[in-house]
Structure formats: structure tokens, C-alpha cells
Amino acid sequence: MTPSTTPDRDRTDTVRSAALAAVPAALADLGALVRIPSIAFPGFDRAEVERSAAAVKGLLDDLGIFERVEIRTAVIPETGVEGMPAVIATRPARAGRPTILLYAHHDVQPVGDESLWESAPFEPTVRGGRLYGRGAADDKAGVTAHVGALRALVDALGADFDLGVNLFIEGEEEAGSASFAAFLSENADALRADVIVVADSGNWDATTPALTVSLRGNARFTLKVKTLEHASHSGMFGGAVPDAMLATIKLLATLWDDDGVVAVAGVTARDAETPDYTEATLRDEAGLPAGVSPIGHDSILSRIWNKPSITVTGIDAPSVKNASNTLTPEVSVVISMRVAPGQDARAAYRAIEEHLRAHAPFGAEVSFSDIECGNGFLVDTSGSAVAAARAALEAGYGATPVGIGVGGSIPFIADLVREFPQAQILVTGVEDPHARAHSPNESLHLDTFRHALVSEALLLESLDRSLR
Incomplete structure (x- = not known):
């Protein structure tokens, strides 16, 4: 024009x-x-x-x-x-x-x-x-x-x-x-x-x-982790039988390294310069308390704009109010992954699904549903x-x-x-x-x-x- x-x-x-x-x-x-x-x-x-x-x-x-x-x-x-x-x-x-x-x-x-x-x-x-x-x-x-x-x-x-x-x-x-x-x-x-x-x-x-x-793109899905056919008494079987919460916690922990960086093979980052942006600004805008440290490496904006992130945004498990001495048979979580610009969101989803299947502990059954991907x-x-x-x-x-x-x-x-x-x-x-x-x-x-x-x-x- x-x-x-x-x-x-x-x-x-x-x-x-x-x-x-x-x-x-x-x-x-x-x-x-x-x-x-x-x-x-x-x-x-x-x-x-x-x-x-x-x-x-x-x-x-x-x-x-x-x-x-x-x-x-x-x-x-x-x-x-x-x-x-x-x-x-x-x-x-x-x-x-x-x-x-x-x-x-x-x-x-x-x-x-x-x-x-x-x-x-x-x-x-x-x-x-x-x-x-x-x-x-x-x-x-x-x-x-x-x-x-x-x-x-x-x-x-x-x-x-x-x-x-x-x-x-x-x-x-x-x-x-x-x-x-x-x-x-x-x-x-x-x-x-x-x-x-x-x-x-x-x-x-x-x-x-x-x-x-x-x-960034996105890949959102529901993960179900199952270890038991039915709930069982935690005193009678705890210590020998893995419950779904234990398996879910261990499995989710494999998604990040100790610094909170995504640790899933096949999920990529984009290399691009970012403007100056201080940790003080991050704390102010995100509401990050003084005692809590940021996660990730490199410049703050590169972590937000150009690198993948994974967040657990929802979980279905017994509530605190309804807690009982029971081994939970299955747990469902919603996982939201932000995908770096330039990577196909479906490819990123396939990478995280493969990772979760490969790292499921104790032979836990994992299944995936409600998959949404956007580039x-x-x-x-x-x-x-x-x-x-x-x-x-x-x-x-x-x-x-x-x-x-x-x-x-x-x-x-x-x-x-x-x-x-x-x-x-x-x-x-x-x-x-x-x-x-x-x-x-x-x-x-x-x-x-x-x-x-x-x-x-x-x-x-x-x-x-x-x-x-």
C-alpha cells in the first residue's frame, strides 16, 4: 500500500x-x-x-x-x-x-x-x-x-x-x-x-x-495416571502398592530440571534478542514474592517469549476436605505447554506425550485426552x-x-x-x-x-x- x-x-x-x-x-x-x-x-x-x-x-x-x-x-x-x-x-x-x-x-x-x-x-x-x-x-x-x-x-x-x-x-x-x-x-x-x-x-x-x-504456540491436554483398579486402604497396602498420586508426582517432576527448565527432548527454543527487563520488574508485574526465585536460564524475556514452558493448570484428586487414608487409584491433570515460536505445536505435543509415556514410574498406565494444539x-x-x-x-x-x-x-x-x-x-x-x-x-x-x-x-x- x-x-x-x-x-x-x-x-x-x-x-x-x-x-x-x-x-x-x-x-x-x-x-x-x-x-x-x-x-x-x-x-x-x-x-x-x-x-x-x-x-x-x-x-x-x-x-x-x-x-x-x-x-x-x-x-x-x-x-x-x-x-x-x-x-x-x-x-x-x-x-x-x-x-x-x-x-x-x-x-x-x-x-x-x-x-x-x-x-x-x-x-x-x-x-x-x-x-x-x-x-x-x-x-x-x-x-x-x-x-x-x-x-x-x-x-x-x-x-x-x-x-x-x-x-x-x-x-x-x-x-x-x-x-x-x-x-x-x-x-x-x-x-x-x-x-x-x-x-x-x-x-x-x-x-x-x-x-x-x-x-508462543500452545499444546494443552489432560493426562490420566492410573495404578490401581480401585482405592485401597493406605495402612494395609501403603509401602508395597504405588498409588496414582505418588506416580503422578514422580512423573510430573521429570518435565523440568532442578532450575525449572523444560526437560523434554524434542521441544525446542528460539534464538532471538530481547530488550532489557529486570528481575525487579518481573517481581512487580507477576506478583513474585521476595523469597521466591525466578526459574530458568538466560534473559528473563527470552524465557517468556522464546522458550517453552510447562504448567499444570488443573488436577482431579481427592480434596483436602475429603482426604482419607486411601491409596488413590487414578489422578488426572491438565497440562498446558507453551511452545516456542517456530516449532510446530503438534510436534511439541508428540514430544511431551512420548516423554510422559517413557517416564511413567512403576508401570503406571497413562492416557491422554482433550488435546488442543495451536501454532x-x-x-x-x-x-x-x-x-x-x-x-x-x-x-x-x-x-x-x-x-x-x-x-x-x-x-x-x-x-x-x-x-x-x-x-x-x-x-x-x-x-x-x-x-x-x-x-x-x-x-x-x-x-x-x-x-x-x-x-x-x-x-x-x-x-x-x-x-x-
Whole structure:
């Protein structure tokens, strides 16, 4: 894409002013969305996700710029079950202008232990310059930043601009995007774009913007370890019979070395430089107490961005409340592995499965289920859209943007790359390191949101002046 005219400073300033004026309405929209408990996980009320989709559709309808705005679903191929509702909107480009696809998701994580929240998770609450609530940062802020930026563009330029704009607001990202690939295939013509903005990442800090240039992949699965046909008395048989908890503990311990480094053959790391990042910053952002040491080797960010990690995220075993003098016959655990950018997630999964089978102690039976794999992502930073995004971020934040890696995963980006191989993909976001996404007391830094909305409006204005 190339500029068609010399940048019009008055026009850019008009868009900036309109974007700043759009922030209060965008925050009001965000508050209304946060009040909807749109959890797409099994066992939660689907009607709330449908209500959230309807609310998002209403915001897009009110913009008055789209040829169509629809709520759609796709069937999950593996199960035949209908996926969660997504919202799509389409507006074709004119006069040789490019088309941009804006992505975010309106579903949220479960709240976890509500007693750990300082305010009700679905009642948006402002304190200390932050908006607290489940989804306030991840990712209903992404939804309303898109809406607010488009509202500012319309207020500044009118509804008759030439840029093509499509939106895809997903409804099941937190639950694994099970119908994403099918949805994308079925709606490819409606969503096709030259530039794709995925607003589901974060920034270097609350005042420094970032473009995410690498993401780790993921391999998540449930491991069951079985050693007995039934529970047995620990006094009568303990010391001669291995129970499943003993076998599970010994088996899981083989996944790491003494420094907490992944010790699975065939799981690789990426060699890439990282910016300076101190242990003090890590302790502050992660909540790591003074007496607990970090794990791993080399620079801290290389451990987070470029190396694999393995976390046990759940366990089914007798609870403390229900403990008895019994040898446990079987234990199930959920294992989440983050895969270094550049390694195929399925290959990494095969490596960890082979490792666990080979290291099962006492001949314990191991089985694997609920396997989910998603590849990482490396951004081609040479494209014109990346340059335009960096310029918009610098103008919107008043600070030079940083190219960052992210230790988390957005597996569906691989689907976007496959479906739209010519599109330039920009991974942005409104989170800062203290957002606590997925955790109790999730929050959005209000200044960061303002800067993000202004930056996106400036990017839209810039692309509206560009030729494909």
C-alpha cells in the first residue's frame, strides 16, 4: 500500500480530536458490555454470550457505516455442536483503498474465586485510574476500542470515506475458538482484507505502546495416571502398592530440571534478542514474592517469549476436605505447554506425550485426552501496514512503540494466515502488564485505553489515504 496524497495535517488533527472526544462514550459502552457475563465455557449460560453478541451488534449497527451487520455461528467439525455467536460487519472499499479487518472477542474468562475480587467482577468499577471487571481488558476493551475509533472516523470525516472495513468479534476465544476455523472458511469472502488488526494483546507498559511480533504456540491436554483398579486402604497396602498420586508426582517432576527448565527432548527454543527487563520488574508485574526465585536460564524475556514452558493448570484428586487414608487409584491433570515460536505445536505435543509415556514410574498406565494444539506466530515486520501502525501508535501514545514477544498464545492467528495469506497481520492490544487478564481483579488502565483508541483512529485515517 502506498500513500495517495501528502498527509493532510488538518484532517489528522480532526481525527485525533474526534477520537479523544469519543473516549467517554467508548468507556460507557465498555461498562455495559462488562455487565454481561459472557462466559463461553461448557456449563455456563449460553444465553449470556448471545446477549453479549446482540449488544455488540447494536453498537456496530449504530455506527451506520456497514452494508450488513450479522450474528453468525459455525458448527464445530469434530463434534457437530454449534459454536458460540460471533458478530461480523462488512463495508467494501472504494476508489482503490485497502480493506481492514478488525478482530476482537466478546467472551470472557470465568471469574474464579469471587472472594478474591475487591469489587464485583461483572460490575465495572473505577479506582486508581483503572476500570475493574471481568473482560474490562481482555477483550471487551478491544471491542470498544474498535467501535470508538470507527465512531471518531465518522465524526471527523463523515460516513462517506473510502476505506473498506470488516469486523469479526468472536464469541469463544477464551474457550478455545473451537469453531473458529470453520467460521473463517464459511465467511472468508465477507472477512477478506488487506490488513488485519488483532486487538487481543498487550503493551510494554501503561505508557509505552507495543506491536506484538512473536507469540508462543500452545499444546494443552489432560493426562490420566492410573495404578490401581480401585482405592485401597493406605495402612494395609501403603509401602508395597504405588498409588496414582505418588506416580503422578514422580512423573510430573521429570518435565523440568532442578532450575525449572523444560526437560523434554524434542521441544525446542528460539534464538532471538530481547530488550532489557529486570528481575525487579518481573517481581512487580507477576506478583513474585521476595523469597521466591525466578526459574530458568538466560534473559528473563527470552524465557517468556522464546522458550517453552510447562504448567499444570488443573488436577482431579481427592480434596483436602475429603482426604482419607486411601491409596488413590487414578489422578488426572491438565497440562498446558507453551511452545516456542517456530516449532510446530503438534510436534511439541508428540514430544511431551512420548516423554510422559517413557517416564511413567512403576508401570503406571497413562492416557491422554482433550488435546488442543495451536501454532505460534512470527510477524513479518517489513510490510507497509506495520510502518503505518507504528506511526499511529507513536502519535497516539506520544511514545516510540516497542516490538514485543508475548508468552501467551493466540492460536487462531495461524488460521488467519492460512485463509488470508496475503494479508498483513498486526497484533495490538489495550492491556498493560498490570491488567491481570484471566485473574481476579482484572482491570484496564484508562489512559492506555484512551491512547489505544486514538492510535487506532489515526491508523484508520492513514489507511483511508492509502492505495492498495
